Amino acid sequence: MKFTRTTAQLNWIYAWLLLSPALIMLFAFTHYPAIVTLVSSFFSTPRGKRPAKFIGFENYQALINDEVFWQVMWNNLLYALATIPISVAIALVMALWVNGKLRGLGFLRMAYFTPTVLPLIAVANIWLFFYTPGFGLIDQIRNGLFGLPDQNLLGQSDTVLWAVMAVAIWKEAGFFMIFYLAALQTIPPSLKEAADIEGASRWTFFWRIIFPLLMPTTLFVSVNAVINAFRLVDHIFVMTGGGPDNASTLLLFYIYEQAFKYWQTGYAATLTVVLLALLSVLAIGQFFFLDRKVHYR
Amino acid sequence: MSEQTLLRTKPFKFNWDKMLNTTGAWVLALLWILPLAYAIWTAFHPALYEVRFDLTAPLTLENFTKAWEAAPFGRYFLNTVLLVTGILAGQFILCTLAAYAFARFEFPGKSVLFTLVLLQLLVMPDILIVENYKTMRHLGLVDTITAIALPYLASGFGIFLLRQTFMTIPKELEDAARLEGCSILGVLWRVYIPLAKPTYLAYGLVSVSHHWNNFLWPLIITNSAETRPVTVGLQVFAAVDGGLEWSVINAATLLTSGPLLIAFLLFQRQFVQSFIRAGIK
Numbered sequence: 001m002k003f004t005r006t007t008a009q010l011n012w013i014y015a016w017l018l019l020s021p022a023l024i025m026l027f028a029f030t031h032y033p034a035i036v037t038l039v040s041s042f043f044s045t046p047r048g049k050r051p052a053k054f055i056g057f058e059n060y061q062a063l064i065n066d067e068v069f070w071q072v073m074w075n076n077l078l079y080a081l082a083t084i085p086i087s088v089a090i091a092l093v094m095a096l097w098v099n100g101k102l103r104g105l106g107f108l109r110m111a112y113f114t115p116t117v118l119p120l121i122a123v124a125n126i127w128l129f130f131y132t133p134g135f136g137l138i139d140q141i142r143n144g145l146f147g148l149p150d151q152n153l154l155g156q157s158d159t160v161l162w163a164v165m166a167v168a169i170w171k172e173a174g175f176f177m178i179f180y181l182a183a184l185q186t187i188p189p190s191l192k193e194a195a196d197i198e199g200a201s202r203w204t205f206f207w208r209i210i211f212p213l214l215m216p217t218t219l220f221v222s223v224n225a226v227i228n229a230f231r232l233v234d235h236i237f238v239m240t241g242g243g244p245d246n247a248s249t250l251l252l253f254y255i256y257e258q259a260f261k262y263w264q265t266g267y268a269a270t271l272t273v274v275l276l277a278l279l280s281v282l283a284i285g286q287f288f289f290l291d292r293k294v295h296y297r
Numbered sequence: 298m299s300e301q302t303l304l305r306t307k308p309f310k311f312n313w314d315k316m317l318n319t320t321g322a323w324v325l326a327l328l329w330i331l332p333l334a335y336a337i338w339t340a341f342h343p344a345l346y347e348v349r350f351d352l353t354a355p356l357t358l359e360n361f362t363k364a365w366e367a368a369p370f371g372r373y374f375l376n377t378v379l380l381v382t383g384i385l386a387g388q389f390i391l392c393t394l395a396a397y398a399f400a401r402f403e404f405p406g407k408s409v410l411f412t413l414v415l416l417q418l419l420v421m422p423d424i425l426i427v428e429n430y431k432t433m434r435h436l437g438l439v440d441t442i443t444a445i446a447l448p449y450l451a452s453g454f455g456i457f458l459l460r461q462t463f464m465t466i467p468k469e470l471e472d473a474a475r476l477e478g479c480s481i482l483g484v485l486w487r488v489y490i491p492l493a494k495p496t497y498l499a500y501g502l503v504s505v506s507h508h509w510n511n512f513l514w515p516l517i518i519t520n521s522a523e524t525r526p527v528t529v530g531l532q533v534f535a536a537v538d539g540g541l542e543w544s545v546i547n548a549a550t551l552l553t554s555g556p557l558l559i560a561f562l563l564f565q566r567q568f569v570q571s572f573i574r575a576g577i578k
Contacts, residue, residue, distance in 0.1 A: 011404065012402075012404040014398075015407075016398075016404065018395065018402070019410065021390075021391050022395035022451040023410065025447070026451040029422050029447060030416070030425065030451075033429050037428050097325075102319045103319055113561075115329065115333070118510070118558065119527075119554055121510075123332075125531070129335075129547060137335055234512040234513060238536075252423075252513070255426070265427055268427045
């Protein structure tokens with residue numbers, strides 16, 4: 001009896017020793033900064049000899065009164081609401097195609113997936129050239145084929161966000177396609193045969209059989225898409241710098257500006273708290289909402 | 298199994314449904330490849346042909362040499378390679394040890410700690426830029442490659458992935474090795490790591506492409522050519538106002554993504570399979 005107890009205790013020690021390097025790093029650069037962010041959102045920004053002092057909810061008060069903040073929130077919400085469903089839907093269609101027996105499958109798969117491997121910063125440069133007014137390919141087509149005037153898609157507040165979204169969709173769809181493809185390949189062909197015997201149309205077969213079976217993948221992919229919609233802002237740096245008039249500023253980009261351009265670290269911490277809260281609520285909400293519809297096998 | 302399914306072809310039979318699908322798939326594929334094809338076109342032709350699509354246009358590598366001479370891309374590449382290998386080595390070591398503990402040991406606080414690890418999938422260092430910058434300043438590491446790498450070394454994703462793999466390995470193998478007198482680390486080294494090789498490959502590819510492409514954190518923490526990775530280098534290069542032709546910028550853009558792109562085209566199948574493997578939980 002005594003022997004097993006000591007082996008158990010020995011095992012604890014081993015386990016803790018194995019864990020400690022990873023956990024120390026994890027706490028130092030994830031949990032600790034997350035907590036400190038929350039704390040410093042209640043403090044003023046330290047300036048020179050003046051240390052940060054406790055100011056209660058003043059940062060949050062400023063946030064509520066900050067018109068730019070609300071615009072940024074709206075931008076990011078719109079950005080998420082548009083990019084997530086579109087990229088997930090395109091990904092699903094791509095996967096269905098690539099999983100079929102179409103001609104040139106190798107090329108199709110490569111074409112869909114390649115944008116995923118490129119750095120977002122490089123992708124943004126390519127698209128920036130695409131969008132160049134009067135000169136880029138989009139205006140070339142507008143002028144040449146339709147005789148339309150030049151248009152500065154990135155320079156107008158009503159088009160800029162959509163122009164930026166197109167880049168994100170282009171970059172992400174191929175990545176999500178992979179997960180759908182993996183899921184599709186686990187669906188036994190006997191289901192298709194059974195549906196054919198029953199005389200079910202392809203449409204019915206897709207919506208009644210395939211789509212429900214793909215629900216776990218849809219959940220996984222959309223949680224990822226939500227996180228990416230708030231985490232990836234690299235293209236904003238290259239393409240718009242948040243402009244014109246903050247029309248394409250996303251939340252993380254705004255945090256960057258506040259912290260590293262204006263050195264308002266207290267306010268930036270407050271914004272980060274909002275971002276973290278938003279992500280948690282969305283991820284948890286999505287999980288519960290979609291989870292009820294997921295059919296686990 | 299997947300490859301056979303993909304390669305199996307049916308006897309030819311014309312049908313509209315298939316034709317429409319093929320057309321749709323090809324239109325989307327061409328649309329998808331268009332931006333990249335356009336960038337490649339401009340990068341390999343003189344600036345004169347930026348918007349003139351003439352198949353007889355002379356090919357040139359001049360844009361690449363111009364870009365290479367205009368900014369220290371050699372140094373940027375070295376930095377990125379150091380960064381990516383450093384992160385990968387660190388992740389492999391830290392995540393392997395932690396994953397082993399979570400997969401095969403019983404200890405108090407296990408589930409709480411595992412939840413804390415998984416929390417990183419949501420609360421990523423990418424978002425905590427303000428506080429992590431302060432930490433690096435206190436450590437005196439601002440503008441070092443170490444500082445770019447540190448926040449990513451303990452990866453919740455990696456720990457999770459390796460734990461899942463380790464748990465599928467029969468415990469009998471470990472017990473047998475222990476009876477032979479293998480130590481804990483010996484078992485890990487001789488039994489678990491060799492059997493988890495495909496997971497390491499998959500995770501390695503995901504990690505390398507992720508950190509090769511990472512931008513925001515390196516942008517914040519570096520401020521000299523000696524530490525900048527290629528992504529930040531490209532931004533600094535392209536952001537210089539005026540003077541630069543699009544063809545040169547596009548050449549630089551291809552240059553920075555080139556190694557990954559070529560690796561991807563060569564090992565396409567492994568890449569795709571790895572991403573699938575890493576994605577299925």
